[in-house]
Amino acid sequence: MNVMLLTIITLIYLILVAYTGYVAWKRTKSAEDYMVAGRTTHPYIMAMSYGATFISTAAIVGFGGVAGIYGMGLLWLTVLNILVGIFIAFVLFGKRTRKMGHNLSALTFPEFLSRRYNSKFIQYFSGLVIFLGMPLYASVVLIGMARFVETTLNIDYTIALLVMALIVAIYVIFGGIKGVMYTDALQGTIMFFGMIFLLFGIYYLLGGVTEAHQALTNMAPLMPAEAVQTGATGWTSMPSLGSPFWWTLVSTLILGVGIGVLSQPQLAVRFMTVKSNRELNRAVLVGGLFIFLMTGTSFIVGALSNVYFLQNAGQIAIQAAGGNADKIIPLFITKAMPLWFAYIFMVTLLSAAMSTLSSQFHVQGTAIGRDVYETIFRVKGGSTVLIARGAIALAVIIAVILGFILPGNIIAVGTALWFSLTAAAFLSMYVVALFWKRSTRWGAIAGMITGTLISSFWLFFVFKKSAEALGISQLLFGTPTLITSAPWPAVDPIVIGLPVAAILTIVVSLMTQPPSEEHLEKCFEGT
Amino acid sequence: MEVLGIPDPWVWGAYILCILAVIICVIYGIINWNKGGEDEEEQIKEELEWEKKEREMEEDELGF
Numbered sequence: 001m002n003v004m005l006l007t008i009i010t011l012i013y014l015i016l017v018a019y020t021g022y023v024a025w026k027r028t029k030s031a032e033d034y035m036v037a038g039r040t041t042h043p044y045i046m047a048m049s050y051g052a053t054f055i056s057t058a059a060i061v062g063f064g065g066v067a068g069i070y071g072m073g074l075l076w077l078t079v080l081n082i083l084v085g086i087f088i089a090f091v092l093f094g095k096r097t098r099k100m101g102h103n104l105s106a107l108t109f110p111e112f113l114s115r116r117y118n119s120k121f122i123q124y125f126s127g128l129v130i131f132l133g134m135p136l137y138a139s140v141v142l143i144g145m146a147r148f149v150e151t152t153l154n155i156d157y158t159i160a161l162l163v164m165a166l167i168v169a170i171y172v173i174f175g176g177i178k179g180v181m182y183t184d185a186l187q188g189t190i191m192f193f194g195m196i197f198l199l200f201g202i203y204y205l206l207g208g209v210t211e212a213h214q215a216l217t218n219m220a221p222l223m224p225a226e227a228v229q230t231g232a233t234g235w236t237s238m239p240s241l242g243s244p245f246w247w248t249l250v251s252t253l254i255l256g257v258g259i260g261v262l263s264q265p266q267l268a269v270r271f272m273t274v275k276s277n278r279e280l281n282r283a284v285l286v287g288g289l290f291i292f293l294m295t296g297t298s299f300i301v302g303a304l305s306n307v308y309f310l311q312n313a314g315q316i317a318i319q320a321a322g323g324n325a326d327k328i329i330p331l332f333i334t335k336a337m338p339l340w341f342a343y344i345f346m347v348t349l350l351s352a353a354m355s356t357l358s359s360q361f362h363v364q365g366t367a368i369g370r371d372v373y374e375t376i377f378r379v380k381g382g383s384t385v386l387i388a389r390g391a392i393a394l395a396v397i398i399a400v401i402l403g404f405i406l407p408g409n410i411i412a413v414g415t416a417l418w419f420s421l422t423a424a425a426f427l428s429m430y431v432v433a434l435f436w437k438r439s440t441r442w443g444a445i446a447g448m449i450t451g452t453l454i455s456s457f458w459l460f461f462v463f464k465k466s467a468e469a470l471g472i473s474q475l476l477f478g479t480p481t482l483i484t485s486a487p488w489p490a491v492d493p494i495v496i497g498l499p500v501a502a503i504l505t506i507v508v509s510l511m512t513q514p515p516s517e518e519h520l521e522k523c524f525e526g527t
Numbered sequence: 528m529e530v531l532g533i534p535d536p537w538v539w540g541a542y543i544l545c546i547l548a549v550i551i552c553v554i555y556g557i558i559n560w561n562k563g564g565e566d567e568e569e570q571i572k573e574e575l576e577w578e579k580k581e582r583e584m585e586e587d588e589l590g591f
Contacts, residue, residue, distance in 0.1 A: 072533065075541035082548035087555070095563075213532030237535035276570050277563025285556020292549040 001153055006343050013190075013347045017354075020186055044286060048188030049270065051287055052355040055081075055191075055294040058137075060349060061144035062411025063253070063295065065325035067302030068317035069227070070249045071235030072216075074303070078295040080258025086287040089262055094271040094280045096434040099527045101272040109265035109363075110371040112272075113426070116433045116523055117441040118515070120375050122448065126426060127371025129452055130265050131364050133421050135395060138360045139402030140414035144326065145353035146403065147411075151330035152346045158404070164350065165400045168357045187351035192290060194341075194348040199297040201337060202304050215307045222306075222316055235303050244490035251492035252416045252465075260419025260494065263426040266363040298329065305332040312336075324408035357399075365392035406469075413465050416492070421459070424451035424497030428505040436509075437520050443509025451501030455493035464489035 067074045097112070106112035110130065114123030142161055149160035206212035213236060220234030231243020239245040261267065274280055302317070305328055309320040312335070321327040333342050369388025374380060406414070428447045432439035459466045461473045461482045467489075468480045481489045533539040 072538050073535075073541065075538070075545055078545045079541055079548055082545065082552060087548070087552055091555070210532040215532075217529075217532055217534055236533045236538050238537045276566070278559075278561065279564075281559035281563050282556055284552050284559075288549050288552025288556070292545060296545050 002339055002343075005340060006153070009340075009343045009347055013351070016186055017351070044282075045185040048185040048192075048286065048290065049355070051290040051294065052185070052188040052191065052351075055291060058141050058144055058356065058411050058415040059295055060298045061148060061329045062140065062326060062415060063257075064298035064302035064329040065321070065327070065409075066253060066412040067299040068305055068321070068328040069325055070232075070239075070245075070253065071237070072213075072299065072303045073238045073249055074253060074299045075296065076250075077254045077258050078292065078299060080254065081261070081291045081295050082288050084258055085261040086284060086291055089267070090280050090284045090287060093262060093268075093430075093434060094274070094283075095277050096527050097268055097271040098274055098277075098280070099525075100434065100523055103523055103525050106272070107269075108366050108370055109268045109426075110367065112268065113429060113433060113444070114371075114375075117429075117439075117444045118519060119441045119445065122429075122441075122444060124372045124375045125445075125448065126265075127367040127375070129421070129425050130367040131372070131391065131395070133418055134360055134364050134367075135398040135402055136414050137418035138357055138364075138395065138399035139406060140411045141353050141356050141360070142399055142403045143406065143414075144411045145350055147324075147326050148330040148346055148349050151327055152334050152342055161400060161403045164353065165396050165403075168354055168361065168396070187348070187355050188290065190344075190348045190351055192293060194345050195293045195297040197341060198301055198333070198337070198345070199293070201341075202301050202308075205336060206304060206307055212304050212307060216304055219306055219310060219316070222310070224316070224318070235306055242487060244487060247487050247490035247492070248465075251490075251495050252420070253412060256416040256420040256423070256492050256494045259427070259498075260416075260423035263422050263430050264419070265367075265422065265426070266359045268430070269363070301332065302328060305329070305336075308332060308336055326408060326411045361392045361395050364395040365389060367391070417459060417466060420492055420494035420497065421452070421455050423494050424455035424501055426451075427498060428502040432505055432509070437524065438509060438514055439505065440509045440512045440514060442512040443505045443507075446508040447501040447505030450504050451497050454500055455497035458493040458496055462488055463491070463493055 063074065063077070100106075100116065101112050104112065104115040106115050108127075110123045110126040113126060114120060142165060145164055146157050146160040149155055149164075150157045203209050203212055206215060217234065217236040220237070223232050223234060227245060231239040231245035233239055239249060271280070274283070305317045309315050309317050309332075313320050317328045317332070318325060321331050333345050337345070365388040368391035369384045373387045374384050425448055428451065429439075429444040433444070460470060461467055461477075464481050467473045471480075473482060474480050483489065528536065530536075530539040531542065533542065
């Protein structure tokens with residue numbers, strides 16, 4: 001460890017963050033500012049902030065790590081990230097969400113859904129789902145960051161986890177989303193250049209694009225026996241169709257995250273802070289490029305790290321990382337890249353973690369403050385800020401505790417599960433809210449409740465990865481999963497939860513009284 | 528057929544598609560760079576009005 005170099009890089013970075021944080025803090029005046037931070041944001045800031053929120057340490061460390069196991073087939077997730085997460089999200093969802101959000105004066109995602117359907121229940125139910133589900137996501141981001149610091153600096157994992165959580169908590173509590181967005185843009189910019197360097201770096205190191213891929217293709221016989229038994233065929237070919245390995249790659253990692261991104265509460269709110277469709281059009285360019293560099297690079301690097309580790313340590317990546325996929329990317333960067341780059345990259349990753357975490361904690365705080373507390377107790381402002389900040393503190397504590405107790409290999413799966421849960425709960429009602437005037441309050445509620453219940457049930461009792469780790473099925477029924485026949489234990493909750501929720505949303509909507517013309521006019525005006 | 532050292536079309540297909548997807552985003556962004564901002568002034572005004580109303584409401588209800 002070069003203390004001097006590390007200190008200089010860290011100091012420069014901290015000064016930059018402190019400055020943006022200070023500017024934001026000075027501008028935070030009322031509860032209103034704290035919630036959505038005004039409504040005019042530059043497209044560069046919007047796209048970078050959206051990108052930095054969406055692509056986090058979880059994507060780079062966690063999904064880069066699983067690419068080391070599952071190979072380059074994971075690039076389908078990059079395809080979805082760009083086409084669904086950026087293009088469809090900005091062009092189709094973003095524009096309508098922004099206009100409708102303004103028409104309805106909605107400040108949070110639950111509030112948006114609630115006002116669209118005229119139902120307070122939707123607001124506090126979805127607020128609760130977010131508050132209860134999100135700590136899993138927040139904790140895997142914390143884990144990703146702590147793993148990186150642990151590997152790069154040889155610092156104890158525990159200390160890294162605690163220090164980072166504290167910094168983020170203080171920052172979010174004093175800054176609010178304006179600070180979060182400006183800092184995100186700063187972090188996004190650092191990440192952008194870091195990933196370009198890494199992408200060129202790995203191809204240079206392995207002798208060129210085709211050469212690197214070819215070397216990885218030639219490694220197929222080295223796939224671990226356990227992976228081959230469950231359907232793996234190599235790092236440059238898809239697993240056997242319908243095998244457990246295939247289901248995990250396609251349903252959990254690719255579909256769960258690729259589609260689930262549309263109904264991420266912290267991302268939907270971003271749209272309301274854009275001043276016009278033009279800004280969203282421009283953000284598509286910045287966002288597409290940014291997401292490609294972030295996810296594409298990390299998946300390519302994760303997969304190709306196998307070649308590097310074979311050439312330099314005689315092992316495949318997951319062996320070199322001691323069996324924990326979460327350590328593959330940090331290990332590769334520490335071993336293969338120059339020291340100064342490893343440090344800058346670490347700062348980049350910490351900043352990515354900061355932006356995702358701060359926006360996660362922010363969403364959890366407003367979920368409790370505005371969506372649950374204000375809605376149920378019919379109060380407005382004042383004490384809400386206190387409640388919201390208290391909830392943030394609680395969310396940080398839960399995330400840190402989870403960071404200690406969750407097992408290895410968790411980052412990507414934890415992220416995917418949160419995305420699946422939100423997709424099952426919110427996606428169908430969000431889509432029809434934007435595009436189908438005939439959708440009704442009861443249809444939305446039916447879809448939301450079924451989606452939440454089915455995906456939770458699946459997570460606790462059927463989906464092997466989570467059910468085994470949580471142990472509730474074992475405790476209640478004496479079996480790790482209720483359904484044991486293939487492929488079900490490997491099928492992600494989103495595959496079951498989302499279609500059922502969608503069907504119920506539509507069927508119940510058709511069976512119930514349509515919303516009044518007047519209300520629809522108010523919602524859809526100008527969309 | 529092997530493309531860029533990758534044998535499975537489902538994998539090199541994804542590799543190529545990523546790049547195409549970025550190109551689509553870039554082209555879309557360039558073509559629409561100045562579109563969608565026609566009523567921007569009005570929209571910003573609308574927003575300011577909205578924020579003012581919200582603040583007034585807070586002042587009335589909460590006294591701050």
